[in-house]
Every structure is written in C-alpha cells, then in structure tokens.
Amino acid sequence: MWLVRPARPDDLDQILAMAGTQCARLSSTLPKQGDALAYKIEQSLASFAGRISAEDDPPRFLFVLENTETGDIAGTAGIDARAGNGQPFYSYRRDALIHASHELGVSRRVEVLYPSHSLTDVSLLCSFSIRPELQNTDAFELLSRARILFIADHREWFTPRMAVEIQGVQLEDGSVPFWDSLGRHFFDMDFETADQYSGQLSKTFIAELMPPNPIYVTLLSEAAQKAMGQPHQITVPNFELLQREGFQPGSFLDIFDAGPVLEGRTDSLKTLVTSHPKELHGSNEAVGETCLIAAGEREQFRCTLTPVAETLDDKLKVPVSTWKALNSTAGDRVRIAPL
Numbered sequence: 001m002w003l004v005r006p007a008r009p010d011d012l013d014q015i016l017a018m019a020g021t022q023c024a025r026l027s028s029t030l031p032k033q034g035d036a037l038a039y040k041i042e043q044s045l046a047s048f049a050g051r052i053s054a055e056d057d058p059p060r061f062l063f064v065l066e067n068t069e070t071g072d073i074a075g076t077a078g079i080d081a082r083a084g085n086g087q088p089f090y091s092y093r094r095d096a097l098i099h100a101s102h103e104l105g106v107s108r109r110v111e112v113l114y115p116s117h118s119l120t121d122v123s124l125l126c127s128f129s130i131r132p133e134l135q136n137t138d139a140f141e142l143l144s145r146a147r148i149l150f151i152a153d154h155r156e157w158f159t160p161r162m163a164v165e166i167q168g169v170q171l172e173d174g175s176v177p178f179w180d181s182l183g184r185h186f187f188d189m190d191f192e193t194a195d196q197y198s199g200q201l202s203k204t205f206i207a208e209l210m211p212p213n214p215i216y217v218t219l220l221s222e223a224a225q226k227a228m229g230q231p232h233q234i235t236v237p238n239f240e241l242l243q244r245e246g247f248q249p250g251s252f253l254d255i256f257d258a259g260p261v262l263e264g265r266t267d268s269l270k271t272l273v274t275s276h277p278k279e280l281h282g283s284n285e286a287v288g289e290t291c292l293i294a295a296g297e298r299e300q301f302r303c304t305l306t307p308v309a310e311t312l313d314d315k316l317k318v319p320v321s322t323w324k325a326l327n328s329t330a331g332d333r334v335r336i337a338p339l
Helices: 009-019 034-048 138-153 177-181 191-200 204-209 222-227 233-245 270-274 320-326
Strands: 002-006 060-067 073-080 091-101 106-116 123-130 161-165 248-253 260-265 276-283 289-295 302-310 316-318 333-338
Touching (some): 002 138, 009 073, 034 060, 060 138, 073 138, 123 138, 138 233, 177 191, 276 320, 289 320
Parallel strands (some): 123 161, 276 316
Antiparallel strands (some): 002 060, 002 302, 161 260, 248 260, 289 333
C-alpha cells in the first residue's frame, strides 16, 4: 500500500539517496546535502505541529510517499504556505512593447520579460519528486493530490491563490538554453548551483545580480526563446496532472530556466472541490470505488488510496489495512476524493 505522510528525521538517508537520482534532480527545493535536508525536515515538523508563526517564518511542509509493506520512500512533495518564505519570490513576467515609427510606417510588437515578485506570499506547491517507474501511476497521482487534501483540512494556513514552478528545458548534456543565454552573463556560477541557491538560501542575491531592466526576448538565443514556458520532458506528467487539477500557465516564468509557472485559485482546485468529509464506520472486503482518503490533522496527517463503500447513513466502510495505514478508529473523520 502507498501512503503519503509527513517526512520524519529517520527518512533522511532514503530521501538523500533519492535526491541524487534523476527522479529528484529537477527539484531545486529538495536539498541534496544532508545538513540542509535535515533542517528542511525539522522545519517541516515544526510547521505541522503549529510551532511556526505565519508572520515571522511561514510554514513549509514536506511529505513523503512510503511503501507500507517495505518502508521504502519513493517520492517527496511539499507546500510552502507563502512563496518566498518571508522574502521576495522572483520570476519573470511576460509582456510586450509596441515599437512604432509614424514616419517609417513601421509598427512592431516586441516580447519583453520584466523582473517581478508579484507571486510573493501566494501558497506554493514544491519539492515534488518521484521514482521514474511510478510516473503515470495511481501512486504518482496520490503523492501530488494528497497535498490538496491536506490544504482542504487546514485551509487557514494557505492563501486564496496557489502557484507551482515547473522545471524548464534542460538538454541531455546538462546545458540550459535560457540560463546560458541570459543568467550566466550575470552570475559567476553554473545553472545547478544558482538553482540550488535559490531554493535553499536568501533570494536577495537574485535582486543583487540580475538586471533590473526589462529583457528584450529578441536578444536571446533562438534556443532560449523556444525554451520559454516549456516544461522539461521529465516534468510533463506532473505538468499535465496539475493542469487537470485546475492550474494553468500564466504570464510568469521561472527566473533561471524560463520554465512555466502554473497558477490556480485554491478553492477551485479539483481535488478540493470534489472532496467530502465522511465518518469511518466499519470494514469491507476491498469492494467499491477506489478513492483518495485522508485522515489526521497536522503531524498525524495520512493519505492513501483505498476502495470505499458508503452506508445508508453516509458513513464509510474501508478495508482493515486502510484503517491501520491511517491510524484511525471507528467514528474518526476522514476526507475522500475520487481518483
């Protein structure tokens, strides 16, 4: 059985091992260093426990996907309650200027990128990584959508708008067309280093080093222009799942690789809208429609997939294995959403 739960300190070694593989290398907010990851897990546990003030240090949550039969960790997913975590959250905003000459009879629309921190403080889905063999499976959908069920039952922690950064185009040789055409001229570091800094350290270095003026897209390389707003091929399944959830590409791009930034209204997300609170009543023999089911508040949150059967009084029956995975008893409140 697959289970999504808060990350714990004893998950550290497994997450670190996964962070060095292809399934996690595209997540700049999943640290690849032991100390940084340990701190992220510690901060996440404090957030789940409500020990972090939203005003002083916005909550940041990290979940893992666990195989309950083996104890293996196969994925991670996170939520930052406020993008930027108390500091500006930078991106590029796509727009256009009209260059015209009345005397020459020339008028041309030119695309421009404006440095922006308009998305600062919106809630952000982040740190998504999963083993390649689980892409396009129910476990993949469980890991991504479990976060929305958590948000539904802890709505006061999150904002009316949500955003998701999708990693942009990176070639097989490791080069990043947009970065190589723009960012590399202002940062004395490679793309991976800059991206890791942006996910783990203060964002002020972006404002200090990136040009504050609009960037004319026509001055970028052809490869960089083609890469704008395009997801990395590895992230396409997540990109498509999030679109089905209700997120859509807007006018913002990742400031380093020009990957798309998806936006959505929190209360309109599919999983939140279609989910319903229920009460656990009894057990069944694995019959009924398979649904996502979540139980527990804060650090006790658990989410899995299970067949459910509803009683005449609108209560739920689920297999005994589901009761155990959710650490639940009769009469407990759960939330379900169709798969």
